[in-house]
Amino acid sequence: MHFTITGGTKLRGSVSVNGAKNSALAIISAAALAQDGATYLENVPLYTDILDLCEILRALGAEVTFVDRRVLKIEAKNITNCVAPYEKARKLRGSTYIVGLLLARMGKAEVAMPGGCDIGARPIDCHLKGFEALGARAWLEHGSILAEAPGGLRGTDLFIDRASFGATINLMIAASLGHGTTHLENAAREPEIVDLANFLTGLGATVRGAGTSTIRIEGSRRLHGVRHEIIPDRLEAGTYLLAGLASGGEVEVKGVIPEHLATVCAKLVEVGADLEMGPDSIRLKSPQTLAAVDVQTQPHPGFPTDLHPPIVAALARANGISLVQETVFENRFNYVNELVRMGASVRVDRDTAIVRGQPRLSGAPVEAPDIRGGAALVIAALAAEGQTTVSGVQYVERGYEDLEGKLCQLGAEVSRDGHALASEGQAS
Ligand code: EPU
DSSP, X not given: OEEEEXXXXXXXXXXXXXXXXXXXXXXXXXXXXXXXXXXXEESOOOOHHHHHHHHHHHHHTOEEEEXXXXXXXXXXXXXXXXXOOHHHHTTOGGGGHHHHHXXXXXXXXXXXXXXXXXXSOOOOHHHXXXXXXXXXXXXXXXXXXXXXXXXXXXXXXXXXXXXXXHHHHHHHHHHHBSBSEXXXXXXXXXXXXXXXXXXXXXXXXXXXXXXXXXXXXXXXXXXXXXXXXXXXXXXXXXXHHHHHHHHTOEEEEESOOGGXXXXXXXXXXHTTOEEEEOSSEEEEEOOSSOBOOOEEBOSTTSBOGGGHHHHXXXXXXXXXXXXXXXXXXXXXXXXXXXXHHTTOXXXXXXXXXXXXXXXXXXXXXXXXXXXXXXXXXXXXXXXXXXXXXXXXXXXXXXTOTTHHHHHHHTTOEEEETTEEOOOSSOOO
């Protein structure tokens, strides 16, 4: 599968963003904590990882159905199986949350070591250590995570060695059903963690402090279904803003929570963009020439690691040298060689991409290595002269729904597998 992109058009118009993938993966898993009633999740994005996670829940005994295009109903009173299907679970990172879920619901779990983007070693030691602190035994065997807590989990105070997004979610899920109070210290602070906390509170647990590095969870012995709307995807929004910037255009992202993008917006202003913030929208007007800037990725509220490749693609045409330091994942640079094929001057020195801005990029056949690296190549292609073919679209589509449709809506010339989409008259 590939995108064919003819660059050189300044993007103009508005796009709406989907529900946040990384929030949805956590909340869909947590929904199966409820022994009573049904949960309805609104604004669920339709990615393969989400559909695979739904399959896993079904295999455990939950009833999971889309009752509308973006509304997922989950009824989990009959969870009977403690073993997640290996081939499904190994495909996605979010399947680790099934361990927290099953430990809390069944006192036992067997889930394949997860896959996900190849952006670093991605160990799960913080997850396992946390489960142990909650009273479980957790270990790796034959490619799977095994865990058991025959006497149930008990609340405790625990320090997460690294402010891991996934470990914080997994431990919040595990600690919400059962007895006792858990304090998570050094918790991750991403908006998706707050979304999960609100959801767990809706199920009947008491969760305080989400969004800070100390989260307090009072488990409840029974949880019940609830209706919840997934927050908008700040990473998708940031990608469209950066695409607009790289193309020299003027774009608006709608249906966002602007505060979630504060650090990203600060960088956009630093490169010279004009931003207009609405209550749920951000409009970006590109400068004539982009200024070079330095960026360091950090856990939230720092600059998100997921937008590192997209911002490097935009800075490839800036005026001067930008340094983009990656501090979260050690192997986020797989996209760099492909960007260089397009005429970008990017050199990686240890954890830093040194980006020497060039006046022009030129289209080339390139391959997406992962979700965000793929998004970076698409952004570079929009800014490049001539035609680019981005293969490996299946990776990009793990994090962007209808990317070609939305870009065409902004006036870009993009087709997927040779099927052209009308690009005129669709901007809204
Ligand atoms: N880490 C450990 N031990 C652990 C857990 C993590 O050393 O037990 C390390 C990782 O190796 C990494 C760092 O801590 O170097 C951060 O990892 P984290 O656990 O925070 O990330 P994650 O849960 O694996 C999620 C998202 C990623 C996103 C990161 C950071 C999902 C499914 N994945 O990964 O999303 O980049 O948080 O915000 O939610 C993407 O959407 O493209 C994506 C990769």
